[in-house]
Amino acid sequence: MAFRFNFFIDENESNDPDNHDKVDSQLCSPKHKQEATEKSKQTADAIAGSSPRLGTDKQQDETPKKKFYFKAAKEHNIPEDLSKILENKVMETVSDLCYVNTSVVEIMCLDGADREGIVSKSVSSHSDLIPGVYEGGLKIWECTFDLIDYFSEAEIQFTNKTVLDLGCGAGLLGITALRGKAEKVHFQDYNSTVIDEITLPNVVANCIKAGNRMGSGDDRKTSKPPSKKPRKAERLPDVLTKCRFFSGEWSEVSRLLLSSNKPFSKYDVILTSETIYNPDYYSALHDTLAQLLNKNGRVYLASKSLYFGVGGGIYLFEEFIEERKVFRSSIVKTIDKGLQRCIMEMTFKDSS
Numbered sequence: 001m002a003f004r005f006n007f008f009i010d011e012n013e014s015n016d017p018d019n020h021d022k023v024d025s026q027l028c029s030p031k032h033k034q035e036a037t038e039k040s041k042q043t044a045d046a047i048a049g050s051s052p053r054l055g056t057d058k059q060q061d062e063t064p065k066k067k068f069y070f071k072a073a074k075e076h077n078i079p080e081d082l083s084k085i086l087e088n089k090v091m092e093t094v095s096d097l098c099y100v101n102t103s104v105v106e107i108m109c110l111d112g113a114d115r116e117g118i119v120s121k122s123v124s125s126h127s128d129l130i131p132g133v134y135e136g137g138l139k140i141w142e143c144t145f146d147l148i149d150y151f152s153e154a155e156i157q158f159t160n161k162t163v164l165d166l167g168c169g170a171g172l173l174g175i176t177a178l179r180g181k182a183e184k185v186h187f188q189d190y191n192s193t194v195i196d197e198i199t200l201p202n203v204v205a206n207c208i209k210a211g212n213r214m215g216s217g218d219d220r221k222t223s224k225p226p227s228k229k230p231r232k233a234e235r236l237p238d239v240l241t242k243c244r245f246f247s248g249e250w251s252e253v254s255r256l257l258l259s260s261n262k263p264f265s266k267y268d269v270i271l272t273s274e275t276i277y278n279p280d281y282y283s284a285l286h287d288t289l290a291q292l293l294n295k296n297g298r299v300y301l302a303s304k305s306l307y308f309g310v311g312g313g314i315y316l317f318e319e320f321i322e323e324r325k326v327f328r329s330s331i332v333k334t335i336d337k338g339l340q341r342c343i344m345e346m347t348f349k350d351s352s
Contacts, residue, residue, distance in 0.1 A: 073248030
């Protein structure tokens with residue numbers, strides 16, 4: 001049986017409710033936003049009460065909670081021998097960013113490199129999304145590039161900022177922030193296999209390739225991969241000392257960071273892409289953002305307008321945020337080409 005992790009999203013491919021990026025062709029119609037908003041209004045109240053927010057009242061505390069998976073958090077240390085991280089990896093490039101060829105990683109994982117077994121489970125279930133087991137981190141999702149493009153268009157500055165790439169997968173958002181001279185960049189994904197086999201190699205490869213400028217985001221074609229054993233750049237050790245890597249469920253990672261003996265300062269910027277496909281996770285995501293974001297920090301979130309099969313989407317999450325009354329949000333960009341997608345900016349209501 002052949003199994004493939006697609007790097008590019010075919011906007012005309014058939015729908016599959018198991019794959020959260022494959023959505024109904026109705027999204028391409030002009031009336032999509034109205035339909036999605038109406039659907040959000042019908043379901044937002046039920047979703048908003050799925051878990052209490054910080055400082056919630058007694059009535060909300062008594063609201064029945066939906067089943068949630070608390071995967072333990074773990075910090076992944078950067079190996080001293082960086083050559084081991086890129087060993088047996090095939091690197092390619094897109095928008096001047098290096099990334100691991102996931103098809104090769106998939107084969108290696110099926111041969112025993114995946115202690116979590118997420119690849120074999122994904123193959124057997126014919127799905128890129130298995131709640132509580134695998135949350136899609138081996139693929140690079142479409143909205144990641146929307147957000148990278150927005151950084152350039154809106155001239156988002158990362159200089160001297162502390163940044164979190166939440167639900168990082170390949171880590172391209174955090175790598176872009178690192179290139180933008182962020183002071184610190186932390187990467188988080190649900191699965192430890194994703195961090196070890198995808199995120200860490202991508203960060204190391206891009207640090208080695210330091211000096212290349214971020215691309216415009218328009219050229220998405222794969223170019224000739226760099227050497228498998230590139231020469232280390234002089235700045236590499238300093239760049240990597242800015243990075244930390246975490247796996248585990250959001251609330252568990254938040255708890256680990258806030259209770260750690262290591263110095264920790266809240267994030268100036270939190271970046272996240274295609275993490276609101278499942279409404280059952282909204283409370284955990286919302287509370288993690290509330291706990292880890294600096295008082296005057298900003299969240300940049302990229303999402304499709306609606307995810308058929310799992311029920312989430314930008315307008316439903318927008319309703320959820322309004323219900324919680326912790327953040328103010330605004331949709332700063334809408335992409336109508338193909339499937340409608342959006343960029344959302346979030347700040348605390350009481351921020352200056």
